[in-house]
Amino acid sequence: MSDALVNKEYQEFLEVAAARCRSEEELATVQKAFDFACEAHRDSALGSGEPYILHPLRVAMIAVSSVGLGYKSMCAALLHDIPEHTDYSVEDLRPLFGDKIAQLVEGLAQMRNILDSSPAPLSPEGSEEDQQAENFKRILLTMGDDVRVVLIKLADRLDNCRHLDAYPQVKADKVLAEVKGIFIPLSHRLGLYAVKSEMENIWLKYKQPESYHEIESRIDRDVAQRSRDIDEFIEPITSALEAMGLRFEIKKRIKTPYSIWHKMRTKHVSFEQIYDLYAVRIIFESDDRNPAAERKTAIDIYTTITAMYADKPNRLRNWIRQPKPNGYEALHCTVMSKAGIWVEVQIRSRRMDDIAEKGIAAHWAYKQDGYLSENDSQVDRWLEKVQEIITSGDIQSLDLLDMIQDEIATKAIVVFTPKGEQRDIPKDSTALDFAYSVHTDIGNQAIAAKVNMKLAPLSRKLRNGDQVEIITARRSAPKPEWLSFLQTRHARRRVLDYLRTAGEDQLRRGEEILRNREGASGQEIPIRISLFGNNRPGLMEEIEIALRQIDGIEDVVTCEI
Template identity: 35%
Template structure:
């Protein structure tokens, strides 16, 4: 490093190169030209000087951590910029070294990588989870610009997990849980199975140390007979492949403690029941030889029915390709065999880090990298629509499912979706507009509803209608983050529009009680009021009124007093809200009008509205037992009524006394269904030898519809009484 560079950083450079730095440079020299290795060496010198005097929890010099992170990336044969950024990844956060100095010494690309990995600990957040979520959002956005950001972060997390024993018990559990929930799934999503497997095992060991030790001990103490039988099977596989003149490598493998534990939990099995702890990987030169090898091993041992998967013809979303088959061994236990080419094996182990190449300064996008970019593009759409960094982090967690289903469009294109994905998830995977206007689908040419769950191999055609739009109920059955985010974004937009319209009607009515109108409020006065209320636009004020955050009469009085000093501010304050002109509701008001669970109003009931902060108008029946309490706050009362046409289904609860004998529940449920009413819930309240009391939560369209349901139930001979609650 020259004197000018040293002066630019303002740091005292350390000359001795420790053993870790020497190992890193030797690993880099194995695949990088000498001038690039020299840049890595300069990054070490600057990083060591910046971290001089800092130590880790273990007492080691801090520089040992970034050197180890760079060493992990050198094993993946990453470029010099990534190695330099890895060595310097904590300098912006933990030292006096600034971004300008990094840019001057190593260029903008390295500075951008370091900044992308840097956490946001210096900012103030409500809690640790929000800070972690905001840091994660920043990292993902930087990752979208350059995938190398996540490679550095994964290597950083891997080394932290390798040295986690120096942390407190509470910190170990928190970091381990985050590793298992976020970083290991990201490594899997990017196809980096080797790093994923180690992160999972280290996370499992830190989070559940006793379970980890027990399972690890059981794996290590497998009977000699089983180990000998595996050696015999490996030899038999190799012999059969040689007979078929197939060049090959056969690699035995043992399931990790985390993998065994996950299978025990997901399949509710004991350790002894998890028989495929051992397996084999067959590696051949060419794709067609994979299928040849498959025939050979099936000729040697019989395959288990329905346990064959072809990930070569239909790769996983992270680019993973292999043939999976499970065979009956001669020793009674099933064994899994994976068959792939050398290139597939590299991609399976390294994912997007495999074949990392640059041409004329630009990344040559491999298939795995392009798939990762597509995933990140969807994440960017998700973060733009997410209301907060916490919501974005939760969306990403949902999207990191370990299992996926593979589906076909009518044109034969393949779409990968999370496990348990529905038709609606598929619609949003095609395009947000397709999802927003979806009404049904044809799955394998059969008409199905939007909530239908899909399985791999199905062909899906979405049916849309221009008038269709998302409903809150959709959120109950979609599983992908893209669908969930798009639906929430649409509903928030609708809620805002509805809130503005309703707030306008409420303010007009309040001004009318003062013999005034919004048209008579001068623009200057309105602007002055909005500035005082710290609101950017009139629409925000109207939405605030509808959502119960501001009382319409108080806003009206403030506007009238300033414009008309002779107006009586008391007028309308003590008047009964129910005697005013009513606001009519049609059932289409989304998010700003809700119906009370204490009295379950339905169209046709006499009703009143009560403004609740953040919820808007909550509708109650006039005979609700809570009304005396509401009368203590008359300024929150809203005069409302039903419009001429009311749409939607409304909740009602019936108390039904019946004979306590078999078949009664089915009879009552059938009578309710015959009246075209849905049953949401049934609860037994009282039971004795002769009688039973049940509460039925049902959906009706109106008071008349409810009366029809009650009449049909009363006609049953087993029913002794029906009462609406």
């Protein structure tokens, strides 16, 4: 039975690998890697009792089918556990498979060491968050060598998630903590939507099982009732697009349990109040891969759909004109069906869909094929920026993680520096948030801003396309009042770090500012602090830890200090 299972999964993998490989020689190398790994792991078994080779085989399948990697990455995925679980070393692989595949396997071994080690805490009483953030930083640093190492590791961790029941509880908890703190942010920033969504749902299933099963049950019941309505919604769209002579496919999508849970939790809405539960994705073919032609086709489809169904004007999202920082391009609109339900319509070309599903790997594949979009270098710039930030040493690990989490939690807008350089920042960011995104010193010394050449306060919320200049003064310093309008975790943490060293008086003023924010919720903030006790070190730590968790007034009212 075991041999039959291995053979079945190998044949499925081989079919996908053959379609991805560009020559018989590449496919032969992949087959050679499988044969080598199969023999090396012959006497090993997984925690489930299945043959060990199934794990690297499944990782390779994810690497090619979900991430879109090529033959060298497939080989590295098949061989990634060889150095740890067999008597072979990376040097044994080098003459058989070449330097590049050996380097990928070595990089994966180094990443395993990062995750298995316990880095020195960033503070005398370093938390698990500190350690996860430090691991996150060290993993990002490895991307400078070859980003494929990180992409293969994402495939590895996704397979771990799919088979968590076979792990001891301690190991499963460690995997889930790394998924939430490291791999979900990474998959988001690298544009791997499918991988990110699956990891999020698995995390919710194991960490919030009651919520997960309740939401899943609600989805099943709702879909059973609405399935015919969605089909009837799609029918006239299909006829109209066929009449336009387009080649296309239409997919139905249901919002994921994690997305629903997160929206219910952060927006304080019920399941019934989530109006974008359903989405229809239209993927059209574009022969000439011309950005202007793609944009025109997307707009034509949008015009056709909104002529049939009433649209919700404030829900139009044009990420073709201005793609997301992770490379995502699409045109979204929300329209009212004849059955009286809101349906989100996502319009993408085939290229856009590949990049949306497979992220950075698809981005580079199209780049190598000679296709250049206006967004072509955006992901490359982000990778370069990460390397520059980390190697400069002027940012702490937690700050780096905050910057990525800010991107996940909110939608992005684009603003420009006085020199015309583009910067992506979270929606609703203020001029001061922007200042801190440039450099801590600029934020700390900020006194005012110029937005579109006009003087503005640091609290000014920025809009898409604003040009921003920060005015600084050497003697200026962060003020507790800033906490009342800062929006991003990164900026708030930098201010709190400064206030923590500035003395007890400023911390007390910071507490007062946070109390004043209670008006947004109409609830009293239960802060219990003795500022005049003799426990100053403990007091400072309590304040810092509690304030780190604060995203808005909703967090304040649930935070016990």
